[in-house]
Amino acid sequence: MLRYLVYRVASIVPVLLGVSIVVFLMMKLVPGDPAEAILGPAASTEKIEMLRRSLGLDRPFHVQYFRWLWKVLQGDFGMSIAVNVPVATLVWPKFWNTILLTLGSLVICVLVGLGVGVVSGTRQYSWFDRISMSLTLVVANTPAFWLGLILMVVFALRLGWFPATGMYSMRAAEPTVSDLLHHMVLPAVTTAAVSAAIIARLVRSSFLDVIRKHYITALRAKGLSERDIVLRHGMKNAMPPIINIVGLQVGYLMGGALFTEVVFSWPGIGLQIYSSIVARDLPVVQAAVLVTTFVFVLVNLGTDVVVAALDPRIRRA
Amino acid sequence: MSVVNVPLKDGTRAVSRAALDSAAEARMFRRPSEWRIFWEAFSRDRLALAAALVIALVCLAAVLAPLLSPYDPTVGDNDLRLAPIGTPGHLLGLDGQGRDILSRLLWGGQVSLAIALLPVTVASVISVVLGLVAGFFGGKVDMIIMRTLDVFFAFPAVLLAVAIAGVLGPGMLNVMLSITIVLIPYISRVAYMATVTVKSELFVDQARVSGARPRQILLHHILPNTLSPVIVYGSTLVGIMIVLGAGLSFLGLGITPPRPDWGIMCSDGRNFLSVAPHVSAVPGIVLILVAMSFNIVGDGLRDALDPKLRK
Amino acid sequence: MGEALLEVDDLHTHFHLKKKTVRAVNGVSFAVRRGEIVGIAGESGAGKSVACLSILRLIPNPGRIERGRILFSGEDVLTKSERQMRELRGQTISMVFEDPLNSLDPAFTVGALIGEALILHKGLSRRDARAKAGELLRLVGIPDPDRRLDNYPHELSGGMQQRVMIAIALSCDPALLIADNPTTALDVTIQIQILDLVKHLRDRLGMGVLWITHDLGVVAKLCDRVVIMYAGEVMEQGDVYSVLKRPRHPYTRRLIDALPKLGRPDQRLMPIEGRPPDPAHLPVGCPFAPRCQKARVECEASAVPLIETGDGRAVRCLFPED
Numbered sequence: 001m002l003r004y005l006v007y008r009v010a011s012i013v014p015v016l017l018g019v020s021i022v023v024f025l026m027m028k029l030v031p032g033d034p035a036e037a038i039l040g041p042a043a044s045t046e047k048i049e050m051l052r053r054s055l056g057l058d059r060p061f062h063v064q065y066f067r068w069l070w071k072v073l074q075g076d077f078g079m080s081i082a083v084n085v086p087v088a089t090l091v092w093p094k095f096w097n098t099i100l101l102t103l104g105s106l107v108i109c110v111l112v113g114l115g116v117g118v119v120s121g122t123r124q125y126s127w128f129d130r131i132s133m134s135l136t137l138v139v140a141n142t143p144a145f146w147l148g149l150i151l152m153v154v155f156a157l158r159l160g161w162f163p164a165t166g167m168y169s170m171r172a173a174e175p176t177v178s179d180l181l182h183h184m185v186l187p188a189v190t191t192a193a194v195s196a197a198i199i200a201r202l203v204r205s206s207f208l209d210v211i212r213k214h215y216i217t218a219l220r221a222k223g224l225s226e227r228d229i230v231l232r233h234g235m236k237n238a239m240p241p242i243i244n245i246v247g248l249q250v251g252y253l254m255g256g257a258l259f260t261e262v263v264f265s266w267p268g269i270g271l272q273i274y275s276s277i278v279a280r281d282l283p284v285v286q287a288a289v290l291v292t293t294f295v296f297v298l299v300n301l302g303t304d305v306v307v308a309a310l311d312p313r314i315r316r317a
Numbered sequence: 318m319s320v321v322n323v324p325l326k327d328g329t330r331a332v333s334r335a336a337l338d339s340a341a342e343a344r345m346f347r348r349p350s351e352w353r354i355f356w357e358a359f360s361r362d363r364l365a366l367a368a369a370l371v372i373a374l375v376c377l378a379a380v381l382a383p384l385l386s387p388y389d390p391t392v393g394d395n396d397l398r399l400a401p402i403g404t405p406g407h408l409l410g411l412d413g414q415g416r417d418i419l420s421r422l423l424w425g426g427q428v429s430l431a432i433a434l435l436p437v438t439v440a441s442v443i444s445v446v447l448g449l450v451a452g453f454f455g456g457k458v459d460m461i462i463m464r465t466l467d468v469f470f471a472f473p474a475v476l477l478a479v480a481i482a483g484v485l486g487p488g489m490l491n492v493m494l495s496i497t498i499v500l501i502p503y504i505s506r507v508a509y510m511a512t513v514t515v516k517s518e519l520f521v522d523q524a525r526v527s528g529a530r531p532r533q534i535l536l537h538h539i540l541p542n543t544l545s546p547v548i549v550y551g552s553t554l555v556g557i558m559i560v561l562g563a564g565l566s567f568l569g570l571g572i573t574p575p576r577p578d579w580g581i582m583c584s585d586g587r588n589f590l591s592v593a594p595h596v597s598a599v600p601g602i603v604l605i606l607v608a609m610s611f612n613i614v615g616d617g618l619r620d621a622l623d624p625k626l627r628k
Numbered sequence: 629m630g631e632a633l634l635e636v637d638d639l640h641t642h643f644h645l646k647k648k649t650v651r652a653v654n655g656v657s658f659a660v661r662r663g664e665i666v667g668i669a670g671e672s673g674a675g676k677s678v679a680c681l682s683i684l685r686l687i688p689n690p691g692r693i694e695r696g697r698i699l700f701s702g703e704d705v706l707t708k709s710e711r712q713m714r715e716l717r718g719q720t721i722s723m724v725f726e727d728p729l730n731s732l733d734p735a736f737t738v739g740a741l742i743g744e745a746l747i748l749h750k751g752l753s754r755r756d757a758r759a760k761a762g763e764l765l766r767l768v769g770i771p772d773p774d775r776r777l778d779n780y781p782h783e784l785s786g787g788m789q790q791r792v793m794i795a796i797a798l799s800c801d802p803a804l805l806i807a808d809n810p811t812t813a814l815d816v817t818i819q820i821q822i823l824d825l826v827k828h829l830r831d832r833l834g835m836g837v838l839w840i841t842h843d844l845g846v847v848a849k850l851c852d853r854v855v856i857m858y859a860g861e862v863m864e865q866g867d868v869y870s871v872l873k874r875p876r877h878p879y880t881r882r883l884i885d886a887l888p889k890l891g892r893p894d895q896r897l898m899p900i901e902g903r904p905p906d907p908a909h910l911p912v913g914c915p916f917a918p919r920c921q922k923a924r925v926e927c928e929a930s931a932v933p934l935i936e937t938g939d940g941r942a943v944r945c946l947f948p949e950d
Contacts, residue, residue, distance in 0.1 A: 018468030030484050141608035143560045145567045146583055146601035149590060153598075157591045218731040220686055222718035222745050222796070236735045255475025259564055263587075273476075274568060277483030289480045293472050300471075310735070 004308050012297055019297070020072070023290050024065050027282055077287035082279040087287045090272060095291060097167060098261070098268030101191065102253050104184045109192035109199060109253070110246060116196075117203025121238075122230055124208060132200065139197035144256045148190040148263035155186060162186050165265040187264045191257050195249040202245050206238040213237075240307045247303025251296045358621035365617025368610040375607055379426030388417040390424040391575040399593040412582070412596045413589050421577040422603060428489065428578035429604070432562035432571070433555045436493045440500035441551050445543060447501070448508025453516060453539065463509065466502040474499050478561060482570040489572045492565050496558055507550045511543040549619040556611030563604055579604050632699075633804055633836040634660040634683070639696035641675075641682045648908040652678040652691070654860040657934070660804065665830060665837040667851035667868070669844060669883070673904055675860035676840045680806045683838075684721060685713050700804070719749040722797035726809040728789035732781035738765075738792050739777030745799045764795040769825055787818035791825070798829065806838045811846065823850045844883055848872055853940075856880050859905050859915035862934060866941030876941070876948040879916045914945070922947055 057064070071078070077087035116136070120129040156164035162185050168175045169183070210216070211234065219229050258270030265271065269288050276284040360366055378385060387406075393415030397404065400411045409418040451462040469477070481495035516539060565571045566580025574581065579600040586597030641653040653675045660666045668676045682693050685705065698705040700721065705713070717723075725731040732741060742764055743757035752760065758777060765773035768791040781789055790810055797805055807826070811819040827850060830837055839851060847854050847868060855865040856877065864877040875881045882900045902919040905911060913928035914920070920927070926946055936942040 014464070015468055015471050018465070019471050022468060022472075026480060026484055029481075137609060137612070138605060141556060141560065141612055142605050143563055143567075143580075143583075143601060145564055146597070146604065149583065149587065149597050150594075150601070153590045153594045214725065214727065214730040215733045217681075217686060217688075218723070218725055218793075219733065220717070221684055221723040221725075223714045223716070223748060224718075224744070225714060228748075233733050233735070237733065251473040252475065255473040255479075258475060258479060259567070262568065273479065273483070277479070278569070282484065285480060285483060289472075289476060292476055296473050297471050 001309065005305060008301060008304055008308075012301055015297060016294065019293050020069055020290065021065065023286055023293070024068060026289075027286050028061075030282060072287075072290065077290075078283040080276075080281055080284050082276065082281035082284070087283050090284055091269065091287050091291060094267060094269045094272045094288075097266065098254065098257055098270060098292075100180075101184065101187055101257050101260070101266055101268055102250070104181075104188035105191040105195070105253050105257070106250060108188055109196040109249065112192070112196040113199025113246075114203055114242075116200040117242075118207060118230075120200065121204040121207025122211070122234075129204075133204070136197035136200045139193050140201070142194060143259075144190055144194060145259040145263055147193055148187070148260050151186050151190055152263065167267055183266075187257075187260045187266050190263070191253055191260045194256065195252055199242070199245060199249060203238070203242055206241050207234060210234050210237045236310065239310050243303055243307050243310070247300055250299045250303075254292055254296060355621050359617055362617045362620060365613055365621075368613035368617070371606065371610040372614060375426060375610075376430060378423055379430050382423040382427055386420040386423045388420040390416060390421040390577050392416065399589055399596065401593065402595050402599070409599050410593075410595050412585055413593075414585075416577075418582070418596065418599055421582055422579070422600060425577040425579050425582060425600070426603075428572055428576065429559060429563060429566075429580065430607075432489070432492055432496065432566075432578070433558035436496040436500060437504075437551050437555050437558055440497045441504050441547055443497075444501050444504035445508045445540075445547055447505045448510075448547075449512050449536070449539065449543060451505075452509045452512025452543075453536075462505075466505055469499075469502040470506075474503075475561065475564075478565065479568065479570065482565050487570060487573055492562065492571045495565070496562060500554065500558070504547060504550060504554070507546050508543050511546045512539055515539045515542040545622045549615055549622060551615075552611055552618055553615030556608040556615065559608050559611065560604060563600075631662060632659050633662045633664075633701065634838070635697075635699040636679070636683065637697040637699065639679060639682060639698065640694040641678050641687060641691060642694050643691040645690060645908075650907045651910055652860055652907055653682065654910070655696075656857065656860070656862050658855045658862065658865060660836040660838055662803070662836050663830065663834045664853065665827070665839060665851045667847040667854045668838065668840045668857055669842060669847050669854055670857035670863075671842055671904055673859075673907065674857040675907070676857050677808050678860075679857070680723070680808055680838060680840060683806065684717055684723060686717075715749075718745045718797075718802075719800040720802055721804045721806065722800070722802040724790075724793045724797045724805065724807040724810045727813055728786060728793050728810070729781060731793060732789060734781055736780075737777065738779050738781065738784070741781075742777075742792070742796050742799055745796060749800045760799070761795070764799055765792070767798070767829075768792075768795045769821075770795075786814050787821065790814060790818075790822055794822075794825070794829075798833070801833070802835055804836045804838065806840075808840045809842070812841075812843070819846070820849070826850065844872065844887055856883070859910060860907060861915060862942070862944060863916065864941070864943045864945075866939075870939070870941060876937075876943040877945050878920050878922055878947075878949065881949060 059067075075088055077091065079085070080087050080090055083090065116132050120126075120132050123129055152164050155161050163169065163183050164186075167180065167183050169179050207230075211230075216229060216233070219233055224233075255270075257266075257268060258273065260266060261268045261271035262274050269292060273285055273288045276282070276288070394411065394417075395415050397407065397411050398415040399413060400407060402408070402410045404410055407417050407419065409422065411417055412421070447462055447466075451459045478495050478499045481498060482492050485491035485495060562571065563578070563580030563583070566578050567584045569584070571580060572578055582600035583597045583604075586593070586595075586600075589596055635657075636659070637657050639653055639656045640651075643650040643652060656675070656679050658666065658668070668679070670676055678687065678691070681687050683698055683700075683705065685693070687693060693706060696706070700716070705716070708716070732738075736744075739758055739761050742761035743752075743754065746752045746757040746760055747754070761777055762773045765776055770776055770788055770791050776784070776788075776792075781792070784792065793810065805826075811822050814822065823846065826837065826839075829835075839846070841847060851868050853866065854868050854871050856863045856871070856879065858879055864871060864875065864880050871880065872884060875884055882898075885898045886900060900919060905915050905918070911917070911928060913930055914923070914932045917923040917927040924947070932944050932946055934942050934944040
């Protein structure tokens, strides 16, 4: 187990390096000259040249990359073009807001997905199974942004049960947890919906696979009750693929949160990426993508480790 | 032994099995063509067939938009702005600028479908090549290709698509390029796994039975086996990309107005949610329907191509 | 040999599928006495496994036991509640299956799997269960038992996995052990070891054993009595020596003839041509008739009854050999 852990942790280093290279190159893809973009079209060629030199843009690519990487590793993401503050001050607070939203969505999507999936999986062909499978098929193909709009119309604008935008009430003297949760419901449900549907379908098929396995019959022959079989043996065996997918869904949640944040004006890193793209503020985009991907890689690492802990056969491989 | 009509326990009668002559036996075992097998299996799945029909109709409608569309999708009628569904002459109502929604749906279909179909197709071709090369040659080539793809796998897909599209700038070509780039690692992995699986089966046979064969012929064997999982995966991906493409358009990263597409239509309706939700709701419903259909067809293809489920 | 432990009487188990009914077991009767090893032999698909799963009422939907009685220690198992059945399973009647790797939950250690039955049925603590599990592993001949307790099934060889299955089956001192083809997946040498082990355990513990196989060699080596099944019916039964030396049913004779004989390398192999009938479309008459050399019109015309011949043997044939 320890050996697998070490191996897995070591393997993310080249990946992260590759990610940083890709992010760096992405910014270089931008059409047009960055110095010109900062100074505007009216600037003189001399000024542009000076800025280029001070930004290090006249150096060869790999030198630029290593200078940039060195700064990033120290937490310096440069200055925002649009707002003229260090990018880090823009990115970090928003990042935590997105983490909050993602956690809330994760809770909803795992609970709903697992619950519906287990019940469907252990009661194949029942009315619950048929209805839930039809519903999940529709929800899994629903655009998150559209769902957000619809939920907003129904529950915020028409029924007034939840606020339509934002993370906290503007009028409140100080932020409270209940206020936060109240604001989080619609965005979290929107973000969680597609993943919950996907997880439900997967849990169901995973359970159906396990229940058909021969060792389940052998366990019944031992005199175990269906409940024991499902909860102890079924769960343990059905879990690895489920956890795998839940891990992947976290990535989706972090990406999908982008649409939700835009629709509900949730001040997270997704909304920040969006507004920075619109404002052509590329250093912010670069930093936000880097940070989010880094976390995604770590989450995947975590899921792989958990899966290996549960399924002894993987550790050997 | 002569043919004897034997009574069965359930009350019917049947021919005694040992009485079958060799001709009948041979007939039982002749195999129909692959295409026939596939079509029979696929058409047994009524839902998949219905979904395929929906897709065909939608594609047809989009292609024929210039003929079918009752109005110009970019011209608005100021008096009828935000008119609801069922307004005489405008089956699905009008949007905030007085443009007919049905017409915009038809024309928008061209863009929304293209954003999904083209990138998936192009990415599939590239991915099959990558997967075949990596899987077949193995060793260093395998490592280089798959490790590079692993780096792209590390990004959350939606984030990467938004970032690339955002960085490249608005425009249909940029959106399609962004989606293609994001898709390549996923499809390549499917192609790669298929190649590796077939290769391990073939090698054993080839080495023992007939000695070395030209690589061309091996490609003849490996390629078809790699294509079917890619086609199945691709069909499901088209559905997902229709939604993602619409999402990028929704964010303003896609095509530029006044050309409509389903994502932009949803975004247009944002300002009128409380008074005229149909402007955003209708294109979304179309998105769901089409995406679902591709999803169902993808499942149907998978089941029909699975040798274990064939009779 | 003791009194009758298990009496299966006219058992019918059918599977009701959408378009057809698969009649897996049609009127099967046999008995197992305490301390006796009874073999059920026949080709694949003869209904042997279904008959034994029926004894423990482990037939899944859409299967159903249509008719018959299964008396265990005098009580009809088919009238018991599910809870009573769970009391029986793994404790009084236990079962060993064909493919040990797929019959052991891969996510649990050997110790946990053996201990589970002990904790469930005998209320042992984890520690006591683990100790008893170690003893059981020793009993079934696994070396270094204490280390093996922490192994996972996939870490053991096929022979050891099967011994583990037997250990699980024996953990609560069952009166009857049902074994469904447990040695087919194993090497011949390992197979012989397992057969010796079972015989030895029977001698030591006095339980009854029901052993399913399609290998008459196994029957000859292990069993006291044998039941020959075909297409869900009993074709012949009796004590092993007489049935194998002087088979009465043409099918039994063909099965014996099909075995390769040592010491006669020039003898041609004699498989039985044709295939067993489709269990969804079984003929009314003798199911073996289409493949039988001696069949006549009467054989296929109507059902053939099972005739007991007084010397402990029974045969279902209108023209038995002798």
